[in-house]
Each structure stands twice: as structure tokens, then as C-alpha cells.
Amino acid sequence: MLPEEEGDVGTAAPVPDPGSGVRRGQRLGWGFWLAVAWIVLIVGAALTADLLPLPNYATTLTGPPQAGPSLAHPFGTDGLGRDLLSRVIYASRVSLGVGIGAVVLGLVAGAALGMIAGFYRGVAGTVIMAAGDIALAFPALVFAMAVVAFAGPSVRNVLLVLAVLGVPAWLRLVRGATLASASREFVLAARALGARDRTIITREILPNVALPMAAYAFIAMGVVIVAEGALAFLGLSVQAPTPTWGGMINEARTTMDTAPHTVLAPSLAMFLTVLAFNLVGDRLRERSDVRESGLEPVRVRVPAPADGPVAPRPADPPLLEVAGLHTHFPTPRGLVRAVDGVSFTLERGRTLAVVGESGSGKTMLIRTILGLLPGATVRGGRAYLGEVELTALDAPGLRGLLGTRMAAVFQDPSSALNPVRTIGTQLAEPLRVHRGMGRAEARSEAERLLAEVNIPEPRRVLRRYPHELSGGMRQRVTIAMALSCGPDLLFADEPTTALDVTVQDQVLRLLDRERRDRDMGLVLVSHDLAVVADWADEVIVMYAGRVVERGPASALFARPRMPYTEALLRAVPDLAADGHTRLRAIEGRPPDLAAPPTGCRFHPRCPYARERCAVEEPPLVADADPRHEYACWYPLDGARDAVVEGRDQHGR
Amino acid sequence: MAVILLRRLIQLVVVLLVVTFLSYWLINLLPGDPAVQILGFGGDARALAQVRHQLGLDQPLIVRYVHWLGGLVHGDLGTSYISSLPVGASLAERLPVTLELLLLAQMLALALAVPLAMVSARHVGRPVDRTITTVSFGLLSTPVFVSGVLLIMVFAVDLALLPATGYTPFTSDPMDNLRTLVLPTVTLAAGQLAVYTRLLRSDLIATLQEDYIMLARARGFSPRRIMWRHALRPSAISLVTAIGLNLGALIGGAVIIEQLFGLPGIGRLIIEAIFSRDYLVVQGGVMVVAVGYVLVNFAVDLLYSGLDPRIRRAA
Numbered sequence: 001m002l003p004e005e006e007g008d009v010g011t012a013a014p015v016p017d018p019g020s021g022v023r024r025g026q027r028l029g030w031g032f033w034l035a036v037a038w039i040v041l042i043v044g045a046a047l048t049a050d051l052l053p054l055p056n057y058a059t060t061l062t063g064p065p066q067a068g069p070s071l072a073h074p075f076g077t078d079g080l081g082r083d084l085l086s087r088v089i090y091a092s093r094v095s096l097g098v099g100i101g102a103v104v105l106g107l108v109a110g111a112a113l114g115m116i117a118g119f120y121r122g123v124a125g126t127v128i129m130a131a132g133d134i135a136l137a138f139p140a141l142v143f144a145m146a147v148v149a150f151a152g153p154s155v156r157n158v159l160l161v162l163a164v165l166g167v168p169a170w171l172r173l174v175r176g177a178t179l180a181s182a183s184r185e186f187v188l189a190a191r192a193l194g195a196r197d198r199t200i201i202t203r204e205i206l207p208n209v210a211l212p213m214a215a216y217a218f219i220a221m222g223v224v225i226v227a228e229g230a231l232a233f234l235g236l237s238v239q240a241p242t243p244t245w246g247g248m249i250n251e252a253r254t255t256m257d258t259a260p261h262t263v264l265a266p267s268l269a270m271f272l273t274v275l276a277f278n279l280v281g282d283r284l285r286e287r288s289d290v291r292e293s294g295l296e297p298v299r300v301r302v303p304a305p306a307d308g309p310v311a312p313r314p315a316d317p318p319l320l321e322v323a324g325l326h327t328h329f330p331t332p333r334g335l336v337r338a339v340d341g342v343s344f345t346l347e348r349g350r351t352l353a354v355v356g357e358s359g360s361g362k363t364m365l366i367r368t369i370l371g372l373l374p375g376a377t378v379r380g381g382r383a384y385l386g387e388v389e390l391t392a393l394d395a396p397g398l399r400g401l402l403g404t405r406m407a408a409v410f411q412d413p414s415s416a417l418n419p420v421r422t423i424g425t426q427l428a429e430p431l432r433v434h435r436g437m438g439r440a441e442a443r444s445e446a447e448r449l450l451a452e453v454n455i456p457e458p459r460r461v462l463r464r465y466p467h468e469l470s471g472g473m474r475q476r477v478t479i480a481m482a483l484s485c486g487p488d489l490l491f492a493d494e495p496t497t498a499l500d501v502t503v504q505d506q507v508l509r510l511l512d513r514e515r516r517d518r519d520m521g522l523v524l525v526s527h528d529l530a531v532v533a534d535w536a537d538e539v540i541v542m543y544a545g546r547v548v549e550r551g552p553a554s555a556l557f558a559r560p561r562m563p564y565t566e567a568l569l570r571a572v573p574d575l576a577a578d579g580h581t582r583l584r585a586i587e588g589r590p591p592d593l594a595a596p597p598t599g600c601r602f603h604p605r606c607p608y609a610r611e612r613c614a615v616e617e618p619p620l621v622a623d624a625d626p627r628h629e630y631a632c633w634y635p636l637d638g639a640r641d642a643v644v645e646g647r648d649q650h651g652r
Numbered sequence: 653m654a655v656i657l658l659r660r661l662i663q664l665v666v667v668l669l670v671v672t673f674l675s676y677w678l679i680n681l682l683p684g685d686p687a688v689q690i691l692g693f694g695g696d697a698r699a700l701a702q703v704r705h706q707l708g709l710d711q712p713l714i715v716r717y718v719h720w721l722g723g724l725v726h727g728d729l730g731t732s733y734i735s736s737l738p739v740g741a742s743l744a745e746r747l748p749v750t751l752e753l754l755l756l757a758q759m760l761a762l763a764l765a766v767p768l769a770m771v772s773a774r775h776v777g778r779p780v781d782r783t784i785t786t787v788s789f790g791l792l793s794t795p796v797f798v799s800g801v802l803l804i805m806v807f808a809v810d811l812a813l814l815p816a817t818g819y820t821p822f823t824s825d826p827m828d829n830l831r832t833l834v835l836p837t838v839t840l841a842a843g844q845l846a847v848y849t850r851l852l853r854s855d856l857i858a859t860l861q862e863d864y865i866m867l868a869r870a871r872g873f874s875p876r877r878i879m880w881r882h883a884l885r886p887s888a889i890s891l892v893t894a895i896g897l898n899l900g901a902l903i904g905g906a907v908i909i910e911q912l913f914g915l916p917g918i919g920r921l922i923i924e925a926i927f928s929r930d931y932l933v934v935q936g937g938v939m940v941v942a943v944g945y946v947l948v949n950f951a952v953d954l955l956y957s958g959l960d961p962r963i964r965r966a967a
Contacts, residue, residue, distance in 0.1 A: 134670055136897070138678075139941040141904030142922055146679065146934055149926040226795040230908055233797045234923065249801055256801065257809045267798045275793035282789070372869055402872030410870075415863040420885045420960050429881075430871050465961040481871065 032283045035276035042273055046092045054086040058241040066259035075265040078248075079255045084265045091243040092269065094232075098159050099225040099277075103217055105163035110170020111213065117171065118178025129175065132168040140165045141230060148236045158237050162224050173216050177209035211288040218281030222274045229270055245270045307380055307391070317386055319521040320346040320369075320489055325381035325391075327361075327368045334594040338364040340545035341381070346538075348488065351515060351522040353536035353553065355529045355568060359590040361545040362525050366491050370408060371398040385489065404434050407482035409511075411494035413474035417466035423450075424462030427481055434485045449480040453510060472503035476510065483514060490515070493525040508535055529568045533557045538627075541565045544591045544601040547620065551628030561623060561635035564602045600633065608634055664950050671946055672724070675939040676717045679931060707733075720935075729936040734928050739936040743918060747940070749819065750906055750917035756833060757840035757902070758895065764841075765848035765891075770879045772849070773856035784849065791846035796905045800839040800912045807835060817914035836913045840905050844898060851894055855887035862886075888959055896952035899945050 045052070055062040055073075061081035062073070069076045075084035113132075117125040144161045151157045231237040232246025240247070245266045252262035308324045327339040339361045346352045354362045367373055369383050369390060383390040385405060390398065410416045418426060427449065428442035437445060443462070450458035453476040466474055475495060482490055492511055496504035512535050515522040526532045532539065533553045540550040541564065549562040560566040567586045588605035591597055597604050603613035612633050620629040704710050708719065723729060729739035772784040791799075808816035814835050820828040859865065860883055868882045907919030914920075918937055925933035 134667065134674065136900065138671075138674070139900055139903045139938065139945070141901075142907060142919070142938060142941060143678070145907070145923065146926050146938070150929070222793065227904075229795050230797060230904065233908065234911060246797065249797060253801060253804075256805050260805060263801055263805060267802065270798060271790075271794055274795065275790065278789065278793045370870055372866055396874075399872045399874065402870055404872060408867065408870040410863055410867055412863060416867050418864045418868075418882055418886065419962060421882075429873070433873060433877070467962050478867070481867075 028283050028287075031279055035279040038272055038276040039280065042092055042269075042276075043096060045089045046096050049089050049093065052089070054089065055083040057082065057086045057090040057243055059083075066255055066262065068259070068261055076259070076261045078252065078262045079259070084262065087243040087248060088245070088265055088269045091245045091248060091266065092273070094155065094238050094242065094244045095225045095228055095270070095273065098155065098162060098228045098237075099221040101159045102162040102166060102224045103220045105159070106166030106170050106220070107213070107217060109163070110167040111174045113167070114171045114174025115178050118175040125175075128171065132171040135168040141227060144227065144231060145234065145236055148231060153231075153236050153239055155238050158228060158231060162227055165227075166220055166224065169220070170216075174209060174213065177212050211284065215281050215284035215288060218277045218284065220281075222277035222281065225270070225274055225277070307382055313384070313387055317384060318345040319348045319386060320344075320523070321384040322365075322369065323382045323384075325365065325368055325383060326379060327364050327373065328378040328380075329374075330376055330378070331594060335378075336593045337545050337596065338593060339368055342540075342542070342545075342547055343381075344538075344540055344547070344550070346489075346521045346523065348521055349515070349519045350537045351512070351524055351535055353529075353532035353539045354523060354525045354542060355527065355532060355539055356542035357527055357568075357586065357590050359593070360542040361593075362542050363493055364545075365542070366408070366493050366523065366525055370402065370406060370491065371395070403430050403487070404485045405487055406489045406491070407485070407487035408491040408493065409475070409478050409482050409495050412498040413471055413478050414466070414498070416478050417474055419466055421465075422462065423464050423466065423469070423477055427462070427477065427484065430481065430484045445484075446480075449484055450477070452483075453477075453480045453514075454506075455480075471499050472507065475499060475503075475507055479507070479510065479514070483518070486518065487520060489521045489523070491523045491525070494527070495524070496531070497527070504531070511535075527568075529557070529565070541568065544596050545593060546601065546631070548602065548632070549630040550620070551623070551625065551630075555623070555625055555628045559623075559628075561628070561630040562602075562632045563606050563608050563636060565630075566636055567605075600631070608636075610634060660950070660953070664946070667946055668943060671942045672721060672939055673717055675942055676720060676935060677713065679935040679938065680713060680716075724939075729939075730932045732925075732930050732933050734925075734930040734933075739932045742921060742933065743936050743940055746916055746918040746921045748822075749915055750903075750910070750919060752822065752829075753833060753836055753840065753906055753909070753915065753917060754899075754902060756837040757844060760837055760841040761844035761848055762895075765845050765852060766884070768845075769849045769852035769856055770884075772853045773860060773883075774875065774879070776857055781853075785853070788846035788849045791842045792850070794842065796839055796843060797908050797912060799842055800835070800909060803835050803839055804912075819913075819915045832913075832915075836909045836915060839912075840902065840909050843905065844902065847894060847898060848891055851890050852887060855890050856883055859883045859887040885959055889956065892952055892955055892959065896949040899948050903941050903945075 059082060062083045063070070063077045063081055065077060065079055065081040067073060067077045067081075073083050073085065075088060078084055078087065113128050117128040144158075144165060147161045148157050228237055228244070229246035229249075232244035233250045235247070235250070237244050237246065248266035249263060249270075252259075252266065256263045306324075322345070323343050325339055325342045326337070329336040329338060342361075342365055344352065354365060356362045364373075368379060371390070371393070373379070379391065381391065385401060388401070390401070393401075417423075424443065424446055427446040428437075428439070431437045431442040431445050432439070435442075446462060447458045450461055455461055455473060455476050461469070461473070461477075466477075469477065475498075479495075490511070495511065496507050499507060508531070511522060511524070514520065524532050524536060529539070529541070533556070536553040538551065539553045539556045540547050541556070541562065542548065543564050549556065549560065549565045556565060557569070560569060564586075586605060587607075591601055591604070597614070599612070599614045599616055600606070600609070600618050603609040606613065610633070616633070618631045618633045620631045622629050623635075701710075708716055711719075720730070727740045727744075729743070731738050732742070735742075768784050768788075772781045775781045804816045807814045815832055816835070819832050822829040856879075865878060865883060868878050873882070903919065906917065907923060909915070910917040910920040911923055918940065922934060922937035924930075925937065
């Protein structure tokens with residue numbers, strides 16, 4: 001069997017490794033640097049306030065009271081005629097001093113406790129965490145107000161209280177990060193090598209938790225600055241004449257109707273500072289968290305591939321007709337051609353197998369036909385369902401056909417069902433939405449469908465959640481869901497890959513029986529040519545987004561012409577012959593779809609490749625049986641067994 | 653299930669005991685002496701000792717705590733040294749105002765956050781998503797006293813649309829009650845709205861990548877149905893946790909908002925008590941808030957299993 005990775009091209013957007021260094025460096029963005037600039041500016045102003053040519057912050061009547069911004073007073077003056085710029089800058093000393101000081105203190109205490117709790121689990125860890133959890137239950141700001149009011153409003157008291165209140169959050173963060181890295185290989189290895197605990201903590205763990213800690217430090221500074229502002233607003237921070245932002249906003253309330261700038265100046269300073277700290281923290285957090293990266297679409301204009309001419313539809317069109325279908329993704333590395341000109345037709349009541357390795361584009365082909373592509377794709381070519389051109393439909397138009405005329409079953413039944421809804425709810429949903437059934441009617445129809453796909457005790461299964469069923473049962477449920485509205489066409493994308501070998505055959509048998517009973521068209525996608533050959537009428541083999549061989553299943557199986565098809569067949573263990581023959585995967589890796597090889601795309605991995613293969617791309621040509629086509633300059637000859645033997649003689 | 657519930661309840665009682673004890677103890681730790689406060693500075697030592705004895709302050713902390721707890725069970729939190737009013741009654745009188753404010757703010761924040769997060773998650777990276785994330789980031793960075801004062805400036809002073817201060821009880825005039833609460837609610841909700849939108853957006857984005865969402869699309873369901881029926885519930889766990897954990901921040905915000913807008917809520921009562929050094933009221937107030945926090949988070953814990961059946965099994 002071929003190495004089948006979790007995600008075929010389609011499941012994860014074909015963007016290269018989201019954490020790769022190149023992209024990370026670029027992703028901070030101008031907002032981040034603006035925020036850094038603001039922090040540098042305000043910290044610099046706070047530090048050098050005494051050197052700046054500013055009027056004294058406490059001197060009244062440096063200008064007319066409540067005067068708007070002017071050259072002498074860039075931010076204007078307050079109700080007592082004091083210079084607002086000077087007051088805002090001197091107030092920043094309190095906010096920033098408390099913000100930075102409290103965070104540093106809280107970090108030191110919280111980080112020490114958190115690492116102990118994370119590194120030495122057991123009693124000490126449990127006690128520390130329980131204390132932290134309970135501390136979180138206290139209304140922090142209320143408590144800070146009480147302490148400062150009773151202990152006296154001074155910078156020291158405010159700073160200490162806010163530092164202590166920050167400890168539980170630090171504790172959680174550091175413990176979490178420590179736990180995560182303490183179980184990583186390099187730490188385990190260091191332990192096994194007999195490194196002392198302290199060495200491990202400082203050398204191995206600390207560097208790993210540093211980035212999330214730095215990120216949170218900035219966010220925490222914003223939090224502390226807001227908290228100090230709140231205390232000051234209530235008159236519970238540093239007392240007059242020293243200005244504070246919160247205190248200035250509170251004072252300015254009396255003059256806000258006549259001189260709004262008295263409110264706006266400190267408000268804006270506070271907002272920008274908190275915003276800047278949050279922004280820096282958030283960007284740093286994003287860098288330490290890969291979950292969100294790689295989602296932003298690449299904004300490049302790419303010419304859409306040609307759709308091809310609109311051919312008049314024949315009077316009796318085939319069930320499914322695909323002509324020159326293209327699906328391209330713009331990525332930072334260039335255009336990924338996931339599907340690159342695929343054509344085929346499928347008649348009602350027949351089975352078409354689409355075969356290829358992971359990344360050959362077969363899943364993207366299905367999703368293109370079904371209109372289930374991620375946002376930033378470029379499509380070309382045409383697909384018809386009977387007389388309807390699917391590629392010309394908008395999203396609502398396509399929705400009118402999905403579920404009712406076309407249905408799909410996907411690879412992994414454990415992720416294909418919604419984990420928080422019962423089987424009954426999920427199975428009844430299409431019946432109620434598309435067939436307008438009532439609750440009871442949908443319920444009994446759902447039960448009948450479960451029985452049809454050979455699920456024992458269907459009534460009980462309806463009440464179950466997906467995680468309570470086995471993989472094979474879940475796949476039967478998704479098949480029942482797909483069949484529920486009587487589709488004409490069923491797409492089964494690797495329906496058995498995630499299943500137990502013993503169940504695989506049952507599921508394929510079930511799909512085949514349903515195809516026959518319902519006279520549906522069935523598109524069976526698989527990486528395993530031998531499996532589908534038994535069930536398919538026709539096979540198309542895909543490589544790097546292209547069809548490289550196609551024809552009746554029997555012909556392909558008995559006499560593959562394209563070396564890739566042959567390799568696919570050889571990659572299958574021959575159970576009948578010898579249980580101990582080694583599985584043979586195809587040499588080399590699937591090609592990079594952003595920069596496919598020249599000529600025949602398979603040539604770098606092809607044992608028979610010659611010069612021409614690297615230069616000229618072979619077209620699809622017909623074999624002796626005109627339904628059998630292949631794209632190869634030097635096709636294999638003769639029956640399959642002869643080919644294998646012949647090659648082995650040459651020691652390849 | 654019953655056994656789990658029982659175990660959780662026992663846990664809850666233990667945590668409540670610890671929390672009430674800590675509120676009692678911490679307030680006792682604060683500097684200042686009620687006896688001095690009652691008699692004023694310069695009272696003689698004998699008189700001070702006598703007052704302390706009357707107040708029971710000469711007994712060990714744990715005895716006083718048990719005594720206080722005994723009273724608490726009967727709704728008796730002592731009598732304020734300052735106003736001579738029963739603490740329990742003062743708290744009970746102010747509590748509904750705060751609860752109404754918190755509830756309205758939560759409802760407003762959630763009512764806006766859920767659809768906004770959905771729009772944002774559906775159009776990741778597009779202008780509408782960028783706008784929503786930028787605005788919510790800005791809201792997140794705006795302290796309540798800043799947004800509150802700005803809202804008063806615009807809507808009460810400049811436009812004279814809404815009252816800046818004052819409170820009408822719901823029972824005396826429901827419409828007027830809501831009018832007085834518009835600005836406080838919006839102020840308090842703004843920050844929460846931002847937190848909830850960001851959380852839910854990020855979880856929705858992850859959920860929308862799931863196979864079962866793709867399969868729901870393959871069954872021809874409308875984007876709206878997929879969002880509400882398929883994606884919302886599996887994405888809601890962080891959101892629900894945040895609702896519980898945010899209560900602490902929300903109460904801090906409520907204190908300021910009650911002060912700013914002149915609402916007679918429990919936050920303002922605590923502030924007044926702090927300024928007048930009314931120990932018993934501060935103690936009672938902190939205790940009520942802490943117990944409320946613990947209870948809400950207990951409820952959130954129970955809600956989890958309703959949201960995700962897999963947790964039900966693991967519990």
C-alpha cells in the first residue's frame with residue numbers, strides 16, 4: 001500500500017509549512033512596528049521628561065484655563081490652566097512604571113512558582129495550582145481597591161498589589177508551557193543523561209517558554225496599565241499633585257462639556273499605549289502559536305485557465321461529464337496546479353475509479369466538481385451533471401443539487417460526523433431540509449436508512465453520538481447520510497482508507513450494491529488500484545493533476561501501459577501469492593505542484609525514462625483498444641506479469 | 653452521572669468554604685482598627701479594649717470566622733459600624749442593580765459577538781473580517797472609564813439623547829430603567845464583545861476546517877444553517893469558559909461603571925465602604941462577589957458536558 005498521509009492536497013490548503021522561517025519574519029507587519037515605535041516614544045518621553053522643555057505639570061495658569069491646542073500648549077490646558085502635554089507625559093511615568101514594575105515582579109514570582117508546579121508535579125504542584133485557582137475567584141480590582149485604600153495610595157502599594165494580582169495568571173501560563181516542554185524529547189533526553197533539575201529548567205525549558213512569556217508580558221502590561229488607570233480614576237492611586245492618566249480623566253469630567261480636549265488628551269494617550277502593548281503581545285503570541293498562521297489567503301491575481309468552448313449539449317447527455325477541468329491555488333511559492341486539465345464521462349449505473357497517490361489531485365478533482373473548494377482558487381474547464389453545467393452555477397444553485405442529486409462520502413468517518421450531534425439528528429437533517437419531512441417521518445426514514453446500510457439495532461444507534469460507534473459503523477452512517485435524498489451520483493473519496501482491513505471489503509460491497517439498486521453513478525477515489533479494480537467499470541489514473549492513463553478496469557489491470565500505473569499495481573501487496581513479500585512504495589516523492597517537472601511529470605521517478613521524457617510532455621494516446629488511453633512516450637509492453645519478470649532480470 | 657454530580661457538589665462546598673474564609677481573612681489582614689474608627693483617634697486604651705471585646709475582635713480569627721459564617725447562613729452579615737445598618741440588607745438592596753447591569757451587558761455582548769464572529773470566520777482575511785478584528789482589538793484596548801466618559805460626552809452631553817447619571821428601579825418605571833442603563837450597558841459590553849468575538853472567531857475558523865463541515869456543505873446545507881447548527885456548538889467551549897472567567901473582570905468594570913454613571917449597585921456600595929473604612933460591608937461585598945464567581949464557574953463546568961458529549965463520557 002502507498003504511504004497515505006492524513007491530508008490529501010485538499011484537506012490542508014496546499015500552502016507550504018506554515019511555520020517556515022521565511023514567512024515568520026515577514027508576518028509581524030507594520031502595525032507591530034508602529035506599536036513598538038509608540039512604546040519607545042512614550043517610554044523615552046517618560047524617562048527624559050525632566051530634560052524636555054515642558055512647563056511644570058503642577059503649575060497652574062501656564063496659559064488660559066481650558067484653552068485648546070496651541071503652539072505653546074500642543075495639547076491645550078486643563079481647567080486650572082495647567083499644560084496638558086506636560087501632565088500627560090509625567091502621568092505616563094506612573095502608568096508605565098507601575099505597568100512594567102508590576103509585570104516584572106509578577107513574572108518573577110509567577111514564573112518561579114509555575115515552573116516548580118509544572119516540573120515537579122505531585123503535592124507541591126497541586127497545592128500551588130489549587131491556590132492559584134482560588135485566587136482567580138477573587139474580584140481582583142475590588143480587592144486591589146480595598147488594599148490600596150486601607151494601606152494608603154502610593155506608587156509602591158499600587159505596584160505591589162497589582163503585581164500580586166498578576167501572579168495567578170503567570171502561574172498558569174508558565175506551568176502550561178513548562179508541562180508541554182517538560183515532556184518533549186530533548187528534556188527527557190537531558191533527564192536521562194543525568195542533568196540536574198536546575199540545569200534542565202534554565203537551559204532547556206526556559207528558552208522554550210520565553211516567547212509565550214514575552215508575549216504575555218506585553219499583554220499583562222496593558223492589563224496593569226488599565227488597572228492602575230481604574231484605581232487612579234477612583235482616586236486610589238498616586239495622589240495629587242502627581243498626575244495620573246486615570247486621575248486626569250476623572251478630573252476632566254467636570255470640564256468635558258466646555259473643553260473636550262481635557263478628556264481626549266489623557267484618554268488618547270492611555271488608549272494608544274494599551275493598544276500598543278496589546279498589539280505587540282498579540283503579534284508575539286501569534287508567532288508562538290501556529291494555529292492561525294497559514295490561513296491568510298495569498299493575494300495574487302492569476303489568470304484563470306480557459307474554460308474551453310461551450311459545446312452544445314447532446315440530446316441524451318451522460319450523467320457526469322467533465323471537460324478540461326483545472327483547479328489552481330495561488331500560494332506564496334507560486335501557482336499550485338492541483339488539477340490540470342482533466343476530462344471524463346460517467347454514465348448512470350456505472351462506477352468510475354479515480355486512482356493516484358496522495359497529492360495527485362484526485363481529491364481536489366472531486367471537490368472542484370462538488371464546488372467545495374477553499375476560497376482562493378482559480379478554476380477553469382467545465383463539468384456537467386446531465387444537462388446542467390455545474391461550473392456555471394453560483395453557490396445557491398449548486399446547493400440545490402448537493403445532497404439531492406450529488407452526494408459524497410469522505411475518507412475519515414471519525415471526522416466526517418459532527419461530534420456534538422446525535423446520529424439521529426444528523427441523519428434526519430437532510431431529510432427534513434431537502435425532502436421536507438416532519439420530525440417523526442424523518443426519524444423513521446433515518447431508521448430505515450440505517451437498516452439499509454446493515455447497521456444492527458438502528459433505533460438505538462439513532463440516539464448515539466459518533467464517538468460511541470466503531471469506524472466501520474460511522475462510515476456506514478455517512479453512506480446512509482449520502483444516500484438519504486436519493487442522489488443520482490455518489491462520490492466516495494477514499495471511503496475505506498481509514499478503516500480496518502476486514503471492514504473495507506464490506507463497505508465497498510455496500511457501495512456497489514447501492515449503486516446497482518439505485519442505478520446511481522459512482523465515482524470511487526482511491527490510492528489503491530487493486531482495491532478499486534474489482535468494483536470499477538472504468539479507471540482513470542492521475543499523476544500531478546493530470547490523467548496519465550485511463551480505460552476499462554480490466555484492461556488497465558491486465559495491461560498497464562504507463563509506468564506509473566504499473567508502479568501503483570506493484571505497490572500493492574499480492575496477498576494471494578505470498579504473505580511475506582515486501583510492500584513496495586514508489587521510489588521518490590510526489591512532485592511539487594507549484595513547479596512540476598518538465599516533460600512527462602513522472603520522469604524523475606520513472607525507471608524507464610529517457611531524454612525525450614524530460615523535454616516533451618506525452619499526450620494521451622489510444623491503445624489497441626481505443627477506450628484505453630495512456631500518456632507515455634515509451635509505454636510498457638505485454639502483460640503485467642511479463643513486465644515484472646522482464647525487469648527483474650535486469651536487476652531493477 | 654449522579655455520583656459525578658455529588659462529587660462536584662462536595663468540591664463546590666469546599667471551594668466556597670475556602671473562598672469565604674479567605675475573604676474574611678484578607679479583609680482582616682488590612683491595616684486599620686474598627687475600634688479606633690468608632691472611638692476616633694486618642695480614645696483611651698481601656699475604652700478601645702472594651703469596644704474590641706464588644707465587637708468580638710479579641711477572639712481568635714477562626715472563631716470569628718465560624719461565628720460570621722453562622723450568621724451568613726441566616727443571611728446575617730453583621731451590622732455596619734459606620735451606618736449601623738445590617739450589612740446583609742444593604743447588599744441585598746444593591747445587588748439587583750448590579751445583576752441587571754451584568755446580565756444586560758453579557759446579553760448585549762453575546763448577541764453581537766456570535767454573529768460578528770460568524771461573519772468574520774466565514775470571510776477570513778477579507779475586508780469585513782479585517783474590520784471586525786481591528787475594531788474588536790481597539791475595543792479590547794479601551795479601558796471602561798475611557799469608553800464610559802467618551803460615551804457620556806457624545807450621547808449625554810453633545811447629543812443629549814440619554815441620561816449620563818441616575819437610576820430608576822425597574823419596578824417603578826421599566827422604560828426609564830432601561831434608558832438609564834443604556835450607556836452603562838454599552839460601556840461594559842464593549843470590552844466583553846471584543847473578547848468574545850475574538851475567541852469565537854478563532855475557534856470557528858478551526859471548526860470550519862473540519863471534515864464534518866465540508867460534508868455538511870456537500871449535503872447542500874445553507875451557510876447559515878452550517879454556522880448555527882453545525883459549527884457553533886463545537887466552537888463554543890472557549891467562549892463559555894470565557895463567560896465564566898470574565899466575570900471577575902466584569903465586576904471590576906461594573907464597580908467603575910456604577911461609580912461613573914451613579915448607579916446604586918453593589919460595586920458602588922463596596923467603594924463607598926472602602927472609602928469610609930466600613931470593614932463589614934467590604935467583607936460582605938467581596939464575599940458575595942467571590943461566591944458569585946465560584947457559582948457561575950460551577951455552572952459553566954456543568955454546561956461543558958451539555959456542549960460536548962465526549963466530555964460527558966470522560967468526566
